[in-house]
Amino acid sequence: MEDNRSKILSEVRGMVPALSGKMNGENLVYLDNAATTQKPIQVLDFLCDAMVHSNANVHRSMYELSDKSTTLYEEAREKVRVFINAPGRENIIFTSGTTTSINLVADTFCRCLGPGDEILIEGDSHHSNIVPWQLAAERNGAVVRVIPTDVMLGRGRSGRVAFEMLDQMLSNRVKILALTHISNITGLVNPVGEIIAKAHAKGIPVLVDGAQGIVHEKVDVQAMDCDFYAFSAHKIYGATGVGILYGKTELLEKMPPYMGGGDMVETVTYGKTTYAPLPLKFEAGTPNFIGAASLKPALEFAEYLRDGEVGRALKEEEGRIVSFMTEALASDPDVEVYGTASGTGLKKTPIFTFNIKGVNAGDLAQLLDKMGVAVRSGLMCAEPLINSFGANSALRASFAPYNTLEEAQVFIKCLQRAKNMLL
Amino acid sequence: MTIKEIEQQIVEEFSIFDNWMDKYQYIIDLGKSMPVIAEEGKKDENLIKGCQSRVWLDCREEDGKLYFSADSDAIITKGIISLLIRVYDGHTPQEIIDSEIDFIDAIGLRQNLSPTRANGLVSMLKQIKLYALAFKEKDEENTASGDSEKYSVEEVQKNVIRALKQVFDPEIPVNVYDLGLIYEVKVGEDHSVFIKMTMTSPTCPMADDVVNDVNNAVSDAPGVKSVQIELTFEPEWDESRMSEEARLELGLM
Numbered sequence: 001m002e003d004n005r006s007k008i009l010s011e012v013r014g015m016v017p018a019l020s021g022k023m024n025g026e027n028l029v030y031l032d033n034a035a036t037t038q039k040p041i042q043v044l045d046f047l048c049d050a051m052v053h054s055n056a057n058v059h060r061s062m063y064e065l066s067d068k069s070t071t072l073y074e075e076a077r078e079k080v081r082v083f084i085n086a087p088g089r090e091n092i093i094f095t096s097g098t099t100t101s102i103n104l105v106a107d108t109f110c111r112c113l114g115p116g117d118e119i120l121i122e123g124d125s126h127h128s129n130i131v132p133w134q135l136a137a138e139r140n141g142a143v144v145r146v147i148p149t150d151v152m153l154g155r156g157r158s159g160r161v162a163f164e165m166l167d168q169m170l171s172n173r174v175k176i177l178a179l180t181h182i183s184n185i186t187g188l189v190n191p192v193g194e195i196i197a198k199a200h201a202k203g204i205p206v207l208v209d210g211a212q213g214i215v216h217e218k219v220d221v222q223a224m225d226c227d228f229y230a231f232s233a234h235k236i237y238g239a240t241g242v243g244i245l246y247g248k249t250e251l252l253e254k255m256p257p258y259m260g261g262g263d264m265v266e267t268v269t270y271g272k273t274t275y276a277p278l279p280l281k282f283e284a285g286t287p288n289f290i291g292a293a294s295l296k297p298a299l300e301f302a303e304y305l306r307d308g309e310v311g312r313a314l315k316e317e318e319g320r321i322v323s324f325m326t327e328a329l330a331s332d333p334d335v336e337v338y339g340t341a342s343g344t345g346l347k348k349t350p351i352f353t354f355n356i357k358g359v360n361a362g363d364l365a366q367l368l369d370k371m372g373v374a375v376r377s378g379l380m381c382a383e384p385l386i387n388s389f390g391a392n393s394a395l396r397a398s399f400a401p402y403n404t405l406e407e408a409q410v411f412i413k414c415l416q417r418a419k420n421m422l423l
Numbered sequence: 424m425t426i427k428e429i430e431q432q433i434v435e436e437f438s439i440f441d442n443w444m445d446k447y448q449y450i451i452d453l454g455k456s457m458p459v460i461a462e463e464g465k466k467d468e469n470l471i472k473g474c475q476s477r478v479w480l481d482c483r484e485e486d487g488k489l490y491f492s493a494d495s496d497a498i499i500t501k502g503i504i505s506l507l508i509r510v511y512d513g514h515t516p517q518e519i520i521d522s523e524i525d526f527i528d529a530i531g532l533r534q535n536l537s538p539t540r541a542n543g544l545v546s547m548l549k550q551i552k553l554y555a556l557a558f559k560e561k562d563e564e565n566t567a568s569g570d571s572e573k574y575s576v577e578e579v580q581k582n583v584i585r586a587l588k589q590v591f592d593p594e595i596p597v598n599v600y601d602l603g604l605i606y607e608v609k610v611g612e613d614h615s616v617f618i619k620m621t622m623t624s625p626t627c628p629m630a631d632d633v634v635n636d637v638n639n640a641v642s643d644a645p646g647v648k649s650v651q652i653e654l655t656f657e658p659e660w661d662e663s664r665m666s667e668e669a670r671l672e673l674g675l676m
Binding site: 362363371 | 443444447448451476496497498499500536540
């Protein structure tokens with residue numbers, strides 16, 4: 001069995017060239033996957049090949065090269081559709097990232113909001129699922145309200161969102177609910193399906209920030225019944241600068257265009273312009289068509305990591321990593337982890353954010369860098385959540401399915417060494 | 424020791440270490456042993472902008488030399504500041520402004536700091552030079568007003584007129600000297616200045632402001648010891664008192 005494990009792990013890791021790289025002369029241990037993932041050779045080859053053999057603007061010209069490019073772009077859209085089980089092509093909009101996807105909804109959906117209306121968000125939100133709503137609220141006099149975490153309520157230190165508050169917070173003033181599938185800080189998987197059902201019972205549409213969720217959970221947007229689901233290509237092994245917005249057809253039809261430009265129009269006159277049908281209505285200008293097309297090999301790689309024998313082996317490995325990390329961090333009385341699953345009934349993904357008492361997170365990250373370990377320090381774009389734990393920065397180690405238990409062990413060993421140097 | 428010599432000393436100290444972990448251990452130890460900044464120095468205006476970790480830098484002058492104290496919530500950052508302080512402490516503002524330090528590159532610190540921290544380092548250096556510049560300007564001001572003997576009476580007279588040409592009438596865009604509002608400028612042997620001046624009209628509501636402006640400008644003129652101003656409306660001012668430049672300026676010629 002051990003043989004099989006190491007065979008699968010080395011096969012998987014062999015497909016991702018960056019993982020066998022060096023940093024500061026040491027073997028790279030890349031644990032900043034919540035920020036971005038390393039790319040498999042299939043994606044790298046695809047990008048290079050597409051630049052050479054099918055680089056032409058999409059949806060525009062009559063020549064073969066342009067046809068090829070359009071085909072790749074639309075094939076990637078189809079791949080995304082199948083990957084998240086969306087009903088149709090019109091539900092998949094390419095954007096430049098999760099941030100843009102959320103901004104698109106916040107801007108266009110919220111135009112019908114007025115004074116007194118509420119936008120409900122979570123206490124574990126990433127800045128990109130906070131600020132777009134604040135901007136929208138500012139424009140139309142609506143209010144952004146926050147479902148607090150247990151820490152914010154003084155009811156505990158787990159960092160879970162207190163969804164028991166939902167019944168009282170989901171008033172008829174709430175016009176949209178913006179959820180986080182998996183927090184990029186706590187790594188806790190929110191029960192989005194249940195919450196969406198509650199919101200829908202009151203007629204409230206729901207957006208889900210899936211930047212982390214798409215990597216760690218199998219997403220079926222129809223089963224989840226979310227109205228919008230937003231994620232980025234680069235966090236799931238694709239190119240940077242590409243995002244996806246899934247939206248239900250009837251909502252997307254009602255929403256006005258986000259940006260004006262080429263490709264999003266049907267006919268243009270100086271008097272009146274009519275818009276292209278979905279999804280192009282929301283894809284003004286030349287899209288990042290090669291980057292978007294890379295989603296096909298990227299999602300194929302994600303499926304390879306998720307399904308079958310490889311998927312089972314990596315899931316087991318992830319379980320070992322989560323147990324090891326949880327125990328190792330809990331065994332140090334100076335460590336406080338922001339996001340603990342025990343007692344919450346929630347699942348924990350391998351995202352570990354924490355502080356060591358008396359030690360600056362930036363100092364730790366800097367020493368770990370010298371030991372070849374790449375981790376994130378700072379606020380991780382979730383200032384309110386980090387602050388709620390009484391901290392103004394933290395250290396985060398985030399694992400992808402291609403990471404190994406051995407890497408987790410190296411991380412803990414290096415962390416101990418860094419701590420001893422700094423204390 | 425000069426700034427260059429201290430830098431050289433640091434470079435030699437770092438050359439003993441053959442790997443980065445040891446260098447960092449040394450920087451960390453420096454950070455730990457750094458004297459703690461007084462709480463009053465940890466005020467917001469001493470916070471350096473552009474650092475990922477919070478850094479406070481305070482500066483005082485003693486006998487024409489600058490002394491720095493600093494603190495940070497990150498110990499590596501603190502160690503690096505302590506190196507900067509060691510290089511710059513006890514030097515004059517001019518020496519600090521003129522210095523171009525290269526020990527940071529020589530010991531490989533810049534390329535071994537994460538870009539966010541390297542930016543912080545640039546901000547720290549900038550702040551140190553800004554302090555030096557501010558103290559230099561303050562010193563020069565003190566020298567200028569305290570050293571009146573080095574100007575002759577004629578020079579002071581010229582300086583006063585130059586200063587008067589910087590004061591403008593609130594209603595007419597011409598300076599008070601060219602406007603002909605200044606009837607008399609007398610500089611005594613002791614560099615005390617007497618000015619007799621008028622306003623364009625006896626009912627000028629801004630008279631106090633103009634007299635104040637004149638007083639401030641002349642007091643600040645190099646070599647001036649004291650200023651006395653007499654306001655008069657005898658004889659009354661008229662347009663013929665303006666200089667040719669002023670009349671040209673106002674399109675009266």
